[in-house]
Amino acid sequence: MTWNRTFLTLTTAFLLACCPVAMTFAQDEEAAPAEDAAEEDAGTALAKYDRWVTSLGFSPANNMLVTAGGQSLQYRPGDVKIWDATSGNLVASFEGHSSNVWSVAISADGKTLVTSGYDGKVIVFDVESKKAKATLAKHKGWCRSVAITPDGKHFASAGEDGTVLIWDLTAAPQATEQPPTPGDAEEAPALNIVKTIKAHEQAVYQVAFSRDGKTLATASTDKTVKLWSWQEAEPKETAKLEGHSDAVWDVKFSADGSQIATASADRSIKLWDAAGKELATLVGHKDWVSNVAFSPDGKTIASTSHDRSTKLWNVELAMKLAAEVKATLTKLTDNQTASQKATDELGPAQTAADQAQKKSEAITAIVDSRRLPEELKQVEAALLLAKDNQILKEARDAAKAAAEAATKAAAEKTKAFEGDKDFSAKLKTITEGPLADSQKEKQAADKMASDSVAKVKTLTDQKTAADKAITEAKAKRDELSEQQAKTVSGYKGSVWSVAFSNDGKLIATGSHKDTLRIFALGDEVQELHPSPAEEDAAEEE
Template identity: 45%
Template sequence: MCTGSGHRETPRRGTAGSGEGIGFDSLRQTILPAPRPPPPAPAAQQADRRSRGILQGTFAMPSAPQRFPIVAICLAWIAAGQLRAADQTPPAAATKLADFTRWVIAADYARDNSLLVTAGGESLLYRPGDVVVWNAADGARLGDLAGHPTAVWAVKVSSDGKLTATAGYDGLVKLWDLPARSSKHDLKKHKGWVRSLDFSPDGTKLATAGEDGTVVIWDTATGAEVKTVAAHAGAATCVAFSRDGTTLASGGSDKLVKLWEAATGAEKGKLEGHGDALWTIVYSTDGSKLATAGVDRTVKIWTTSDAKEFASLSGHKDWVTSAAFSPDGSRLTTGSLDGAVKLWDVAAKGEQEGPEPMKSSVWSVGFTPDGKSIFVGTHAGGRLVPTPAAKLLPPPPPPPAPPAQPQTAALVPSEFKSAAGAAGTIAADGTVTVGGNRAKDTYTLKAAVPAGAAVKAFKLDVLPDPSLPQQGPGRADNGNFVLSTFSVAFGNPGAADTPNVLKFAAVKADFDQGGEFVVAGAIDDNPATGWGIAGGAGKEHTATFELPPDAKIQAGAPLVFTLDHQYPDGLHSIGKFRISILQEPAPAQP
């Protein structure tokens, strides 16, 4: 069973939003895009809204340039110095799993289905943590493994049921004698929190992944460090042994899944495709598949024989915190902060009918060893839900097609004139290069609308060239220009005159220098303003002049373009440019 996740944060009491974290040097907090609606609700649901009113933040880690997205609890809780839910039971009060209402961030079953071990605490972060051992048959509380002063984010039981390992926000990895409920080793190596851990199949090794970006392999008999792997540029957030124990798979905040030789720590390969930090990683029972998921809300399944992507599953509306294969490997369950517990048909690569959504964010999911139930850990406790019968859901409808883009057609002017006597050369693609006399100047160009759909806009590309000062695109000594006016007149198809002068609806540019020389100055009828690009010399820039909706310019219509340059020094004219039209998108083919 894969564990949930957590994040390091040390808030200052009484100061909303302030905080300094070990390993982090800044915090940006923004509200999650889809907060849950605010109708009155029982205390547990109100607590859930606080954790889902949970803020999305990013901490910059000094060890790497990446920014690792994490969950920070809402500012009200931070200001109060508390992260506990209002209706949580005191740690010793619940004698049955059904009555336990504290955070369950991770959980794992003993292979013989006799015991369930849960990990979590009073909060997701810095308040007291707990590890509880339960009777898997009746949910009776058998005992606690005390030793973590803060939230516990990871727990695993060895295959023989003799050991359990825990880790979390305090950065301490603890190895326990599970039957005796006693501490065996304290494993100290990581700098910062530890997010994930896993036993080797034979139980002789333990792998841990943490904030410092390392994966550490330990000898479970002695507690000695066997190997430390510098695994990720940023935090190492999840780790799993392959079923034969020869490979370690790890995921990190760098969006990568990496594969390692378990014996030597040598890198075997990497799996790319996730769009954000990894959160959970798990091998199928037969070892043929590897599932990964995280902040980008997608679940990916990879074939281990060739390290190729087998399936990419979407449907969660928030971060995927946990994943687990069924005992026979035919199904995958995933849990998310959106409260959903989903089931997937591995072979069909599709979603199955799943359990009812939880009323709070899900941090841990896993099948019972017999596959008949799914354990779900939330911040309001844990519960067993029956595994639904395998029923494949209809595939989701395909996403809507992106809006069609306007078609661009370059105009090849039939004539270029310069009022100041400059020379203009027209290339076959319509590009105009201007040389000769520099002065206040007005360029006049003639062209015609080509065949095609209705004209939506005119596009002016100003182009760099080695022959221009500072490579242009302007003729001024610094490569700049000031286009005081851009205007277009048009006529009827086949006619020679152009009596109609366009009034543009809007104009936009990829760059302008600001002040009096924004691109809007080219259509404001004020010769003292105009489009300039100081600070952007030597690069191509584009201005788009949009027509009003009622403007109708037909194919074959004559066009006259006027580019006026009235900057006082007489040097700021355009040196190289091209004019195109943007036409309505072509109709979709049946």
């Protein structure tokens, strides 16, 4: 399957399907019957898995890995699966979405799983039975993200229309409290909506709850993240995180709730305190940042990107270098602005300089066509007094040739401005008016041409200086990035999602071309279950 940049751009909606929801999962023996793995053949093992993975998360209890994805935006069913990350074996599969699954969340007790997909549905699954407890279609358009509260009593779902719904997972459904269903009829009993939050005017990409469950974060295409005290009678916006220059794709809370990380299409990650104050900006990705995740101890942030890489950021070092990074980014931005301004002005300035030069040449030609014949007359008069003077004869011939050339040039250059009525009228005045006045006009035209050329040179010098400063700032930015982050590369396509295992020793990443990959962390990052093709290539090398 070919997945190129053009297709990604045309299908912007699916580009949003990159950020997994923080999730927890505690699996007991009954929740993962042994026969589940036996039912699957070897072709479905993690190393051979070949379908999209757009969202994933580890179990905090036993490192079981939950993934969501599919094979196409529409027409083919989406996937929700549970894996044994250590062995690479498939543990369980869930069905219900008719298209790619964008987001998955699991309750802390491991009994409930919530998913959302491109088909606009939100499905609540019972993990033990693998059956849908409720299939919900309350959002207008697709549902981008879901997140379950830490106590497992509620979950949030995020909509294309900027609306976030809070659902009750504990109370019995009350049909009278349900808003009209915009889509197909629900396939299972509905749940109760306890809060409706018009969070943003544009689409909400991601939702996340704080560790204590009291704060809800919403990330949007409007370039902002908002924090909500959602448990109040009327949910209250408590902070607005502004600073990204493009859509925010992901938001995550650290385990201790003291920090928030956001990922954006502006290629940066930002770190904030719990109140929404910006602490640091992490730059180094060469394309949109699709997903972020905190390590359990909060010391590392993992990020994924369309630049086909995963980065592991040292949070402590990022904080220490925050001021230097900020100064470098300011230098970069200021000089990019200066370079663009000079570029925008250079074109018109060059055009004006060219026009001023042509006008100066036209006026000069007319003045010369009047001045040089007068000089010819003076030479001829002198020659009458000194007949056969060879020097004067040569001077006469030269003056005559110059006068004829000036007359011809004046005619040609005047003709070039026939479409310019105002300047043509001015040329006529210069041609017919007093020669002294015409010479003053020439001096003014020469100065204007000279000033125009000087302006072009100034703008060129400004652009050259700004471009040099941009190169220096980018080099410094990349140097700082290398100090702060380890990079996992070698992906064949965009990387959509990342999550840490509960003990922080593993990370999993999801993508399209590379699907699902798991890495052991240490001094070196080592892939646990490389695909057979990769293993064969390594052996050949």
